[in-house]
Amino acid sequence: MNQPPSLDAPARAQDAVNHDRLQASIAALAAFGGRADGGVSRETLTDIDLASRRHLVDQARALGCEVMIDDCANLFFRRPGRDNALPAVLTGSHGDTQPVGGKLDGAYGVLAGLETIAALNDAGIETLRPIEVVAWTNEEGSRFGPGAMGSSAFVDPSRLPGYLGSTDKDGVRFGDALQTALAQAPGLPRCAMQRPLSACVELHIEQGPVLERAGIPLGVVTGIQAVRWFTVSCHGVMAHAGTTPMDERRDAMAAAMPLAQKLYDYAASQSATQLRLTLGRWQVTPNSVNTIPGRVDFTVDMRCLDDGVLDGFEAFLHAQVAASQGAVTIERFFQRAPTHFPRPMLDLIQEAAGRASARAGLPAPLALTSGAFHDAMYLADHCPTAMIFVPSEKGISHNAAEATAPRDLFLGAQALAYTVTALANR
Numbered sequence: 272m273n274q275p276p277s278l279d280a281p282a283r284a285q286d287a288v289n290h291d292r293l294q295a296s297i298a299a300l301a302a303f304g305g306r307a308d309g310g311v312s313r314e315t316l317t318d319i320d321l322a323s324r325r326h327l328v329d330q331a332r333a334l335g336c337e338v339m340i341d342d343c344a345n346l347f348f349r350r351p352g353r354d355n356a357l358p359a360v361l362t363g364s365h366g367d368t369q370p371v372g373g374k375l376d377g378a379y380g381v382l383a384g385l386e387t388i389a390a391l392n393d394a395g396i397e398t399l400r401p402i403e404v405v406a407w408t409n410e411e412g413s414r415f416g417p418g419a420m421g422s423s424a425f426v427d428p429s430r431l432p433g434y435l436g437s438t439d440k441d442g443v444r445f446g447d448a449l450q451t452a453l454a455q456a457p458g459l460p461r462c463a464m465q466r467p468l469s470a471c472v473e474l475h476i477e478q479g480p481v482l483e484r485a486g487i488p489l490g491v492v493t494g495i496q497a498v499r500w501f502t503v504s505c506h507g508v509m510a511h512a513g514t515t516p517m518d519e520r521r522d523a524m525a526a527a528m529p530l531a532q533k534l535y536d537y538a539a540s541q542s543a544t545q546l547r548l549t550l551g552r553w554q555v556t557p558n559s560v561n562t563i564p565g566r567v568d569f570t571v572d573m574r575c576l577d578d579g580v581l582d583g584f585e586a587f588l589h590a591q592v593a594a595s596q597g598a599v600t601i602e603r604f605f606q607r608a609p610t611h612f613p614r615p616m617l618d619l620i621q622e623a624a625g626r627a628s629a630r631a632g633l634p635a636p637l638a639l640t641s642g643a644f645h646d647a648m649y650l651a652d653h654c655p656t657a658m659i660f661v662p663s664e665k666g667i668s669h670n671a672a673e674a675t676a677p678r679d680l681f682l683g684a685q686a687l688a689y690t691v692t693a694l695a696n697r
């Protein structure tokens with residue numbers, strides 16, 4: 272007998288999502304690296320990140336999941352389906368944070384994935400395909416560049432060797448931190464990278480102001496803007512600050528500052544394209560009050576929906592380097608073209624999010640693009656992929672004050688549960 276649509280498995284999974292359980296699990300994970308200002312400091316593969324992973328493993332096992340780890344220490348929590356030979360549906364996000372981050376960036380997607388599994392358990396639903404929740408390694412890229420290492424290596428394992436030599440500010444190699452993480456996961460079966468997956472859906476906070484300004488609780492993410500990262504190095508000669516005449520100095524900072532200003536001016540001249548520029552990390556050598564800087568390195572993060580705009584900006588940057596006659600060098604260490612998620616995935620998320628919003632008496636979901644990059648950007652190269660957004664209060668993220676109303680976090684998890692269940696029965 273045909274069941275009415277309201278009683279089908281995606282709807283029943285959506286209705287079984289538990290608001291208070293989700294809030295409790297967000298608070299429990301936020302205790303790992305929790306700060307007095309309400310933020311979280313849990314950079315990838317630090318001791319606190321490794322402790323938080325053990326917590327996630329315990330949570331997943333309590334829900335009846337099998338736990339697996341791959342060569343990049345990505346953690347997978349698997350709920351079997353009826354036919355476990357079929358490729359799984361993947362959801363989740365990352366557990367690492369910026370040096371000073373919030374409770375939600377990444378963590379929300381992982382925990383809402385586990386809440387989906389809890390909801391399926393409560394509703395007694397067995398899906399056709401297995402469902403896996405992932406916690407990707409090093410999405411943030413703040414400790415070891417580039418970002419989204421775990422998901423990019425999963426999709427193309429030939430990238431992993433190139434990541435191993437990446438060092439953090441204390442000189443620790445990513446490869447060594449990774450070995451420590453893998454050694455601390457004894458007994459976890461090693462699973463293959465690049466495994467076939469039937470689909471991937473990532474739930475995340477928006478990290479920008481669009482949904483809040485529109486007064487809409489759920490977003491259907493149509494794609495992700497292009498991004499490029501560079502290190503710019505300005506070369507000078509260290510010398511005494513008090514004795515060296517101004518016209519005899521080769522001061523790396525005196526080269527870096529006008530170059531930085533030119534980049535800001537260029538970005539301002541392109542404001543109609545929504546080009547975004549951030550010079551976020553500066554290293555001054557030797558960083559001493561009374562030594563002329565011998566070297567200044569700074570990072571450039573440029574983003575735009577239109578990759579052609581980034582081509583133009585990169586050409587401008589190269590022209591400045593050429594004009595410096597060796598005083599400035601650059602290295603690009605990350606580049607992604609824009610991501611476009613496939614229409615059938617967007618239609619399913621529209622249905623899932625539309626149902627959750629309508630039942631809460633709230634406006635229909637809004638289609639928007641993502642300003643931040645996400646692990647879903649790489650998964651989109653591997654299987655049909657899409658994302659769901661919930662609003663960020665005041666658009667703030669990468670900040671301890673990052674927040675989302677509990678009601679919206681609940682609705683996002685409801686949209687996720689419906690989407691994942693529908694995909695797992697296809």
Ligand code: GLV
Nearest residue numbers: 411642643644645
């Ligand atoms: C991810 O955190 C990004 O920088 O977009």
Ligand code: MN
Nearest residue numbers: 376377410475
């Ligand atoms: Mn994130």
Ligand code: MN
Nearest residue numbers: 369376411669
């Ligand atoms: Mn982030």
